[in-house]
Amino acid sequence: MAKTITTSREFDRHDLSDDQLRAMLRNMLLQRQLDNRGFQLNRQGKIPFALGSEGHEAAQAGAAMAFQRGKDVLSPYYRDLGLVLGVGYTPLEMLESMFARTSDRSLGRQFPNHYTNRSIGVLSFSSIIAAHCTHAVGVAYAFVYRGETGRAVLCSTGEGATSEGEWHEAVNFASVHALPIVFFVENNEWAISTPQSQQMAIRNVADKAASYGIPGTVCNGFDPISTYAAVKAALDRARTGGGPSIVEAKVYRFLSHSTDDDDRTYRSREIIEERRKDDPVPRFERVLADAGIVDEATLRTMRAEVLRETNEATDTAEAAPLPNAETLYQNVYEGPYEPWL
Amino acid sequence: MAKTITTSREFDRHDLSDDQLRAMLRNMLLQRQLDNRGFQLNRQGKIPFALGSEGHEAAQAGAAMAFQRGKDVLSPYYRDLGLVLGVGYTPLEMLESMFARTSDRSLGRQFPNHYTNRSIGVLSFSSIIAAHCTHAVGVAYAFVYRGETGRAVLCSTGEGATSEGEWHEAVNFASVHALPIVFFVENNEWAISTPQSQQMAIRNVADKAASYGIPGTVCNGFDPISTYAAVKAALDRARTGGGPSIVEAKVYRFLSHSTDDDDRTYRSREIIEERRKDDPVPRFERVLADAGIVDEATLRTMRAEVLRETNEATDTAEAAPLPNAETLYQNVYEGPYEPWL
Amino acid sequence: MAVTTKPQLMNNVEAVRAALHDALVRDDRVLIMGEDVGARGNVFLITKGFLDEFGPKRIIDTPLAEASIVGVAVGMAMEGLRPIAEIQFADFIYPAFNQIVGEAAKTRYRSNGDYTCPLVIRTPYGGGVRGALSHSVSIEALFYHVPGLKILAPSTPADIKGLLTAAIEDPDPVLFLEHKKTYRSVKGEVPDGYYTIPIGKADVKKIGSQLTVVSYGYNLHQALDAANRLQAEGLSVEVIDLRSIRPMDRTTILESLKKTRKLLIIHEDNKFGGIGAEISAMVVEEAFFDLDAPIRRLCGPDVPAMGYAHPLEEEFMISTDRMAQAMRELIAF
């Protein structure tokens, strides 16, 4: 059975400094701002598609804080805005991708939220759910292969992704070789319109760890500190030769799956409203305010800053040029490529 | 954690009659005889390929005894000679397949040991490991769909097969729908030359049941009664709406993987000799003799009978004609088919 | 093909829906399974309301696992049901490749008919809808080489309803491809009630004399537009809708060529190894001396995918202008 990390009623900062706690909050505010921006731009007809992580902010901010920049590698999925921001992705990169500009790292090829940034250790992935998990395992193998101790991979998916055979194969391979990797599962109870009960016959994804002889931990994904603690422990374990583990963060998807979805077809407004009461963003603002780590002024500044950053990124990205048609033929293979026309 | 069914030192026949106990022994003797025949014919250059289930006899004879003929469906894999014999397959069918004769149900298309017999509820499968598991789930779904209570599916694989993503997807689907199916895993510690430790990070495959919220049971696959008891309980559960489960029988592969393999390259003769001491066939002969259920005369008759059956099947099959070349074009689709030539 | 008297105007989504709905009503062995086909009614709302009407046993929201969607359906089909499995987007069919190519297509053959696999796999494919790299792909050429499979890609509501009905009744596995860009943009009259269109027959959608164009999917409609444009210029183009990719209708193509003596093949899928390759090779084998000009293929460029950015999508998709131009050139050859 998976271990559950409970969130204590009293404020427990673990080993997090004030700066780190504020950085997590800032990450969460930035996520929400960028999410809003995406949906806004979509409504304005400026971008054809957007996707939000509302409800996942705390889990992602917490997990990202456990990541060691310059050492670890992140293998995210499309809902991981807060994870990539937390490891060094910029709002501008997000907006460039939303607008599909030349400056986008995929050169306007991928959907928004399909991150890649080798320079900060963020793996490229496709839309094919769970296909990136074995890649993450390959990276972890490379660390061991080259004797690079102290490095780990953080591989993230939704709970739905754990139904894919490839997820199973990834975790199994990692466990046979005791690789330095953490499988981080953001369980938001839904895969588009499919509830968890139609996805699996268990409550805790972390219980799947039993198949692999590795630890499974459940944490409160509405609490960044709980998530940080769980992911930090798992990453530390991985970095010191303890092998892989699964960390499940209990979150909720407040929005529709994407701008292409309308969740009113499959879940009631009442449920969403009820769940919104635990909204992790105001919750963590309160926690830090109560602990005296932020005050109203700091909060105001933070909010203003993330708005300004988002605005600037929007303006810059919007003004940037679209990729030329000829770029369609680039980077099919290394070197020049002449497609048969 | 998986439940373990221990084999009691005293003779415990469960609900098995003398006739059933003798039938299980006969099945085991027949398996061994047919196995020998395959390898013999291969050495004689009469057939290009053979495969044996030595070490699996007891597990298969026991599991097959829990199968309800005319009701249940068996979705076997290539090492399941004893399972298919136990549900109604004939030695002649085996030999026809070894010799690839016209009378072979696959019309000489499939490798030996690639069973199919719809009339007795044995599903067809390919060589692609674990690909049949989702089919077995589909059959179980059909039972529920049509309201056919009291029917269950017995789906069998080796332990290696449980590494495949498709195995995971099959068990997950079955558990979400609480389908009447038993995943029977014959854990012989090897997948060709790959030991279990390179295949998975756990000792008991049955522990994988935790991922699916279903029961997992380990039984002694050298003891047909222990296996019968475990599979019977699981099938009964399935037939009465209790949903799927995993039953793992601990067996051992005494032979090389097939006539194409030479296991001396990866395991020592000493280990095999050591494990042979537990050979389930003489062991069960002794058990039944000690319990007074068979005597020397019965045993002699049985042995003579299975030899005679095997000889007759060999002669009949060998004398049967090979498929005509034109049959290559049959049954690609229903009805006549004109391939582009 | 029994056609009744009250045709209805439908778009392609409605035609798919009608065929599915009628089959569910007609045959209780028929069921639908896939991701989000239940309460959500599929991401294009094709099965909207089916869950309420037919219940969760027949409209199954599956776990997120394509190999099992197809694999479980194969098992159902072997056991006598008539499952219709949906892959949410064609781009996500790859994890089910083993079940389609290794299993479904070989079930009848490997058991010499002891078991069969009457299964339909439906999936939306194709680009031009800002689906970016992973929601735009064409997959027909990855499967058309596989004996034991049938592959359909009809483009009009009437063809979709008739062919999907035929596919559901077919005793063998059928891959049924629906071009996303035609879903709501293409409308047409659909015969009311039950009818089927035989699998394996192409359809001459426009009669002409100077050039034969073979196409399917979204491109078919563009090719018809282009041919109509050329008509105004006094040029006569015959447009054949392939509809069935496997089996392929040689006769209709070869008959047309006897008249026009020139062939242009148009498809959105990449050129190298695409459907056009087999059509061209077949024609050269069967009717080499009927040809007055080299066969030309106008296809999607040989790159992994169209991009998300508009210019990249536009560069990938074949414009109607380019089609018209290629037609003119070939007629003038």
Add this chain to the structure above:
Amino acid sequence: MAVTTKPQLMNNVEAVRAALHDALVRDDRVLIMGEDVGARGNVFLITKGFLDEFGPKRIIDTPLAEASIVGVAVGMAMEGLRPIAEIQFADFIYPAFNQIVGEAAKTRYRSNGDYTCPLVIRTPYGGGVRGALSHSVSIEALFYHVPGLKILAPSTPADIKGLLTAAIEDPDPVLFLEHKKTYRSVKGEVPDGYYTIPIGKADVKKIGSQLTVVSYGYNLHQALDAANRLQAEGLSVEVIDLRSIRPMDRTTILESLKKTRKLLIIHEDNKFGGIGAEISAMVVEEAFFDLDAPIRRLCGPDVPAMGYAHPLEEEFMISTDRMAQAMRELIAF
């Protein structure tokens, strides 16, 4: 291509082995992973002894799970290693289809070069070895349509060693196909030491003037035998070994056709949608007026697989006699 002076006689298994061994020695980023590649030394004994020589970190016996064999290798490649993944038999590559087509082939493209995927996937394919329905398949046509992939199918020891070495050094994913029936039956001189053969170049294995034959794999050797037979009859056949299926060498084929004006394509894989279709279509586009006869394809029959029974295998495989006969007919055309 640096050729040294001491050629060695090898069969195809030994050539694969030599290329792998030398790469492991030369480049410590290179590793081998697959089912039973360790202690067993692969089911054809190709990697026999490698485990002892290079250790379990570099010679990995993987779990029985093809998607992860390729997927984990993709991740290693993205991270800078040079994995060589083995699929035990080509028939078992289907579960890895998603990782090959959806992932490996698109890694560079979807990240615009931010990540690359220098990966080799080796697998034995082909029939005529009593491998029955599921150990005999040809898979090249299931992959050759995929931009981003390279596919090699060399047939002689020298080509195998040079091309496998090139594949391992290639910065992009390469599917490397080894015909089982040539493994021990084909022998030839192999240059000693390090050399590579450029990917994407066909090779004229026999010069001739009256007919061009394009083939690869086991068939290539039969085609050479048949061509030699015809030589005795005074007929002159040019035999081109395709070697590289993607990219495909148009130049060598078109150059040859300028001379011979007739083309016969031979492959074991099913005809419909096979490699021959693209070759034919390409030639028609590029050199229609160079042709004095219809292009002919001699291919495996369009059935799901060859059977286990000897007559079924024989019916499927193309005999050298049939090849010679087709050559005679086309020359006489």
